[in-house]
Amino acid sequence: MSQKELGYSADKDKTTITRIIDSLEQRNAIKRHKHPSDRRSFRIYLTQEGRELIQELQPIPDKVNKSACIGLSENEVLSFKQTLQTLQNQIIDETDRFKLSSTE
Template sequence: MNATPPTADDLRPFPLRESLGFLLVRTALRLRLLGNTLLQEAGVDITVDQWGILNLLWEADGQTPVELARRADKDKPNVTRLLKILEDKGLVSREPDPADRRSHRIRLTEAGTSLKDQLLDLGVTCLERACQGLSRQEIATLKQLLNRVYANVS
């Protein structure tokens, strides 16, 4: 299916509340707020950003901060701050990297590992609420389109 490319008039971002950038930011902020609210209501003392780092470690434990930053699409100072918070909460630990004395490997603690099922369930709840009324195909299309927009601006 070859779609006709939009014209400059089609992309004109006014009125502001109908512009793509506004809609994306507004949606991302509300989704983050919903996630943080669900975490708080469940009595879990972490944020959505901290949840994201834990999620990456559940996928592959023992990553370096640089690897985590790249995979999370965050800058290294932000990830370093998040890791310090998670370490202070006893959810991760730092171990020297045997391959590079200047670096560390981030490992889940038993407490960090034990949160996996509960936090993944909360993530599912959050996305179910956010995607209410959308079909599986619509969700797949939305993800595909968002990834294409992201690639265009990267």
């Protein structure tokens, strides 16, 4: 994935994603390689250390999410997730429209 795509997927600005990538690279969790067709861009690759870090850390948000949803039915959780996804998509669309209108 390119650094730009990663920032977009993570909903982080360019500066923030660069800092995160720098930190992960120092921990040998990722490797950054120049994009083969775009010299200004980098491709980000997960290393074995990065895979192990994910395996180690993933249970934490899973446990927090499970605890936060105590008392909600499976349908309520699903509906909430769908609502959040809809809101996120609308925010992205509005942000994209704003960027387009500000460059015209």
